[in-house]
Amino acid sequence: MPEAHAGDVAMVDPMRRHAAWLLWLAVVLLCAACAPTRIMGPQLPVTWSPSPNYGDRRPAFIILHHTGSTTFASALKTLTSASAGVSAHYLIDRTGALHQLVDERHRAWHAGDARWGGDSDLNSASIGIELVNAGDEPFPSPQIDTLLALLQDLVSRYRLPTQNILGHGDVAPRRKVDPNRLFPWAQLAQRGFGLWCSPEAQRSSALVADPVLALQAIGYDTSDPRAAWTAWRRHFRSEASTLLPAQPTPEAGDAATLFDADDRRLIACLLERLPGTQRSATTARRPPPSGP
Numbered sequence: 001m002p003e004a005h006a007g008d009v010a011m012v013d014p015m016r017r018h019a020a021w022l023l024w025l026a027v028v029l030l031c032a033a034c035a036p037t038r039i040m041g042p043q044l045p046v047t048w049s050p051s052p053n054y055g056d057r058r059p060a061f062i063i064l065h066h067t068g069s070t071t072f073a074s075a076l077k078t079l080t081s082a083s084a085g086v087s088a089h090y091l092i093d094r095t096g097a098l099h100q101l102v103d104e105r106h107r108a109w110h111a112g113d114a115r116w117g118g119d120s121d122l123n124s125a126s127i128g129i130e131l132v133n134a135g136d137e138p139f140p141s142p143q144i145d146t147l148l149a150l151l152q153d154l155v156s157r158y159r160l161p162t163q164n165i166l167g168h169g170d171v172a173p174r175r176k177v178d179p180n181r182l183f184p185w186a187q188l189a190q191r192g193f194g195l196w197c198s199p200e201a202q203r204s205s206a207l208v209a210d211p212v213l214a215l216q217a218i219g220y221d222t223s224d225p226r227a228a229w230t231a232w233r234r235h236f237r238s239e240a241s242t243l244l245p246a247q248p249t250p251e252a253g254d255a256a257t258l259f260d261a262d263d264r265r266l267i268a269c270l271l272e273r274l275p276g277t278q279r280s281a282t283t284a285r286r287p288p289p290s291g292p
């Protein structure tokens with residue numbers, strides 16, 4: 001019986017190991033195919049009696065961001081790095097290329113400590129969309145075109161109220177300023193996305209009497225009135241947001257002094273377009289005929 005050369009052993013063993021590995025892989029795949037789906041439940045004795053009557057969770061909000069990154073590659077690296085601990089459902093490059101990072105049924109980590117109306121867990125209730133943008137630059141047309149197409153798709157699938165399309169700065173006014181003041185909210189509004197009021201409509205609106213309470217009715221967290229006012233202006237009066245005076249937040253009773261007549265008129269106009277708004281919460285009044 002010929003003695004196998006050392007070189008033959010070296011040839012045979014890897015082949016056997018490869019065959020064994022293939023067999024193991026096949027068993028694992030077969031087991032995975034027949035394994036039950038992982039069920040989330042209490043750490044208590046419980047009987048699993050499944051019902052067929054359920055569906056995936058439905059997001060109620062869309063939160064828009066800018067990445068603050070110079071390049072798409074750096075943004076993608078951050079949003080997909082386990083150590084960074086942040087993500088979004090979608091990332092749109094300046095070119096308009098659309099990338100999905102998280103299944104819409106899952107909770108992406110994009111909003112952080114945020115609040116809108118009575119909702120303080122925006123991550124659970126929203127779809128997060130990141131736009132590649134260094135933070136102080138305009139948003140190119142191809143990027144906005146893709147965003148508009150994505151919004152159309154999301155709004156039609158989830159039947160989202162249009163006023164629930166918000167910026168990160170809106171829901172976290174003390175911490176965030178994105179998307180920046182150059183974001184084209186008016187262009188979105190022309191396509192029916194987001195709460196908005198045209199300049200023509202503003203002219204016929206009253207002046208809202210309590211603008212802080214009115215911002216709260218719209219959804220803003222007004223615990224810091226200056227932060228809420230700053231966020232609101234960035235979104236709805238971006239042309240005026242560069243003129244923000246650097247002053248300390250006024251005492252609660254004086255917070256309304258932040259708002260000029262155009263602010264008050266625009267807020268009243270927005271309230272008129274907000275479905276279900278309790279108008280009694282903000283007593284509006286017309287300006288005096290001879291007033292400034």
Ligand SMILES: [Zn+2]
Nearest residue numbers: 065066168178
């Ligand atoms: Zn953000």
